[in-house]
Amino acid sequence: MSEALPRVALIxxxxxxxxxxxxxxxxxxxxxxxxxxxxxxxxxxxxxxxCDRVTESAAEAVKEADLIVLAVPVGVxxxxxxxxxxxxxxxxxxxxxxxxxxxxxxxxxxxxxxxxHFIPGHPLAGTEYSGPRSGFATLFENRWWLLTPLxxxxxxxxxxxxxxLEAIGANVDEMEAKRHDLVLAVVSHTPHLIAYTMVGVAxxxxxxxxxxxxxxxxxxxxxxxxxxASDPTMWRDVFLTNKDAVLDILGRFTEELxxxxxxxxxxxxxxxxxYFSRTRAIRRGIIDAGQDTSAPDFGRAAGQPKA
Amino acid sequence: MSEALPRVALIxxxxxxxxxxxxxxxxxxxxxxxxxxxxxxxxxxxxxxxCDRVTESAAEAVKEADLIVLAVPVGVxxxxxxxxxxxxxxxxxxxxxxxxxxxxxxxxxxxxxxxxHFIPGHPLAGTEYSGPRSGFATLFENRWWLLTPLxxxxxxxxxxxxxxLEAIGANVDEMEAKRHDLVLAVVSHTPHLIAYTMVGVAxxxxxxxxxxxxxxxxxxxxxxxxxxASDPTMWRDVFLTNKDAVLDILGRFTEELxxxxxxxxxxxxxxxxxYFSRTRAIRRGIIDAGQDTSAPDFGRAAGQPKA
Numbered sequence: 001m002s003e004a005l006p007r008v009a010l011i012x013x014x015x016x017x018x019x020x021x022x023x024x025x026x027x028x029x030x031x032x033x034x035x036x037x038x039x040x041x042x043x044x045x046x047x048x049x050x051c052d053r054v055t056e057s058a059a060e061a062v063k064e065a066d067l068i069v070l071a072v073p074v075g076v077x078x079x080x081x082x083x084x085x086x087x088x089x090x091x092x093x094x095x096x097x098x099x100x101x102x103x104x105x106x107x108x109x110x111x112x113x114x115x116x117h118f119i120p121g122h123p124l125a126g127t128e129y130s131g132p133r134s135g136f137a138t139l140f141e142n143r144w145w146l147l148t149p150l151x152x153x154x155x156x157x158x159x160x161x162x163x164x165l166e167a168i169g170a171n172v173d174e175m176e177a178k179r180h181d182l183v184l185a186v187v188s189h190t191p192h193l194i195a196y197t198m199v200g201v202a203x204x205x206x207x208x209x210x211x212x213x214x215x216x217x218x219x220x221x222x223x224x225x226x227x228x229a230s231d232p233t234m235w236r237d238v239f240l241t242n243k244d245a246v247l248d249i250l251g252r253f254t255e256e257l258x259x260x261x262x263x264x265x266x267x268x269x270x271x272x273x274x275y276f277s278r279t280r281a282i283r284r285g286i287i288d289a290g291q292d293t294s295a296p297d298f299g300r301a302a303g304q305p306k307a
Numbered sequence: 308m309s310e311a312l313p314r315v316a317l318i319x320x321x322x323x324x325x326x327x328x329x330x331x332x333x334x335x336x337x338x339x340x341x342x343x344x345x346x347x348x349x350x351x352x353x354x355x356x357x358c359d360r361v362t363e364s365a366a367e368a369v370k371e372a373d374l375i376v377l378a379v380p381v382g383v384x385x386x387x388x389x390x391x392x393x394x395x396x397x398x399x400x401x402x403x404x405x406x407x408x409x410x411x412x413x414x415x416x417x418x419x420x421x422x423x424h425f426i427p428g429h430p431l432a433g434t435e436y437s438g439p440r441s442g443f444a445t446l447f448e449n450r451w452w453l454l455t456p457l458x459x460x461x462x463x464x465x466x467x468x469x470x471x472l473e474a475i476g477a478n479v480d481e482m483e484a485k486r487h488d489l490v491l492a493v494v495s496h497t498p499h500l501i502a503y504t505m506v507g508v509a510x511x512x513x514x515x516x517x518x519x520x521x522x523x524x525x526x527x528x529x530x531x532x533x534x535x536a537s538d539p540t541m542w543r544d545v546f547l548t549n550k551d552a553v554l555d556i557l558g559r560f561t562e563e564l565x566x567x568x569x570x571x572x573x574x575x576x577x578x579x580x581x582y583f584s585r586t587r588a589i590r591r592g593i594i595d596a597g598q599d600t601s602a603p604d605f606g607r608a609a610g611q612p613k614a
Contacts, residue, residue: 075576186509186512190505190508191505191528194505198560201493201556202589214589216431216491221493224498228589232587236579239571247571260504272542272547276503276537280536282521283506
């Protein structure tokens with residue numbers, strides 16, 4: 001499969017793009033990587049760390065590219081595609097890494113010229129860090145990379161992209177865009193919103209000072225703050241563009257929370273115990289599916305929290 | 308400080324008690340450790356792994372003890388104290404490790420005989436595992452151990468307990484019980500309830516099958532499932548006994564969530580972005596305070612999620 005897509009253009013140079021670049025380089029899968037980001041500082045870092053070349057416009061970056069990766073916030077995918085569209089090479093593959101697929105397809109597809117293959121995608125991988133210095137070559141190893149191919153997608157182009165993603169360690173799966181957006185609303189988007197909310201509550205609470213919240217953050221809250229430290233722009237766009245599914249799941253969440261809240265108020269211990277027992281099984285399933293470590297506390301080095 | 312409290316009795320032999328035993332042994336701080344648990348199987352494991360002796364009743368376990376640690380669910384603290392009270396040695400120290408302090412003090416204090424020192428406590432340490440095999444010697448290192456001394460507490464007894472806890476690595480702090488329960492409702496109890504709820508929602512959602520939730524659990528949900536895998540009995544008791552503070556914080560949480568939900572529905576991107584930016588600062592504070600690792604994704608070994 002070596003060099004089936006020799007020239008890669010990365011549009012946006014944050015955590016995902018920089019990790020892709022490191023991974024592609026580490027495995028020697030491509031000939032050259034061109035990068036574009038709006039900020040000159042980001043471009044300079046990318047040039048130093050993982051790009052062969054950076055350009056001052058997105059249009060310039062894609063000219064020779066066989067594979068174009070849109071790695072910008074979901075809210076600007078359409079705009080940037082309009083900008084690069086006239087410069088795309090016939091036969092090129094455009095993919096994106098947005099966390100929402102319906103809205104991206106709606107924004108990007110109309111701009112894609114005949115003869116260019118647009119294959120929407122979403123790597124289920126990330127950390128709470130962002131920016132061009134946050135990437136690392138192993139980010140995608142053993143993680144899912146979901147592709148949501150459009151009707152009439154060229155199978156050869158799909159196979160080429162798939163092979164490249166698998167070569168950097170990802171487990172590639174295909175699913176329908178609408179279903180993707182609902183599944184992600186459950187497993188990622190709504191949990192993030194809830195984590196943001198809980199951290200916000202703690203921040204506003206004046207009776208419990210900021211200092212005490214931080215000082216005594218036990219594991220529950222600590223995990224929430226990690227989630228709530230993710231990139232604000234990316235998450236704003238996720239919620240605005242996957243609005244329907246997120247509002248649906250939020251409604252279910254609130255119903256469920258009110259039920260538990262009532263059980264607490266009424267002192268219904270048996271029901272609470274049964275509920276908490278059921279949720280344990282899901283955790284077990286995730287560990288068995290290889291999507292998390294079974295080490296206690298995620299394997300945080302005990303006694304070395306300052307590391 | 309060596310052997311200021313030579314004989315220790317552990318009532319309840321789960322994660323916290325077994326970790327204490329391992330830590331006390333590793334540092335050579337006590338002469339012998341007696342254990343009691345309701346289950347014969349638990350007692351057998353404890354005898355094999357970390358107890359010098361186990362007994363078939365709690366009363367028997369405390370007879371010679373200088374320090375008695377109540378490490379049972381909050382809901383049975385009162386009952387077990389009534390049982391051991393007649394057998395406590397004058398001058399002995401009784402402490403507990405319950406996550407709620409107001410309710411424990413109310414349940415335990417009336418049974419404590421004259422001449423015995425009851426010093427309520429709560430180690431802010433744990434993992435999602437429970438039982439006598441889950442303990443390890445470094446669990447308390449660099450973690451807070453909150454003591455909520457009662458009025459008229461004997462300073463010498465308090466100093467002895469404090470020194471022992473510090474010797475196993477904990478950072479000991481004192482605070483008033485009511486304040487403890489509110490702070491913990493914010494940083495631990497309510498986050499746990501929310502995590503349980505979110506995992507419950509996912510479990511009930513039939514459109515998104517169980518399998519897909521597990522298969523594609525991205526980091527947001529994955530972290531929630533870890534929290535929601537904690538011991539059901541312990542958490543039932545926490546919610547029932549810290550009801551007022553938890554219901555208070557839940558009310559604030561729901562208000563805040565509805566505000567964000569409305570902003571999503573109305574497409575108010577600027578407000579969302581501002582909110583998500585503020586929550587980042589809290590995370591930074593926790594890392595600076597040394598209560599978590601700054602390694603991406605908690606330092607989960609990238610590419611080794613099956614570990």
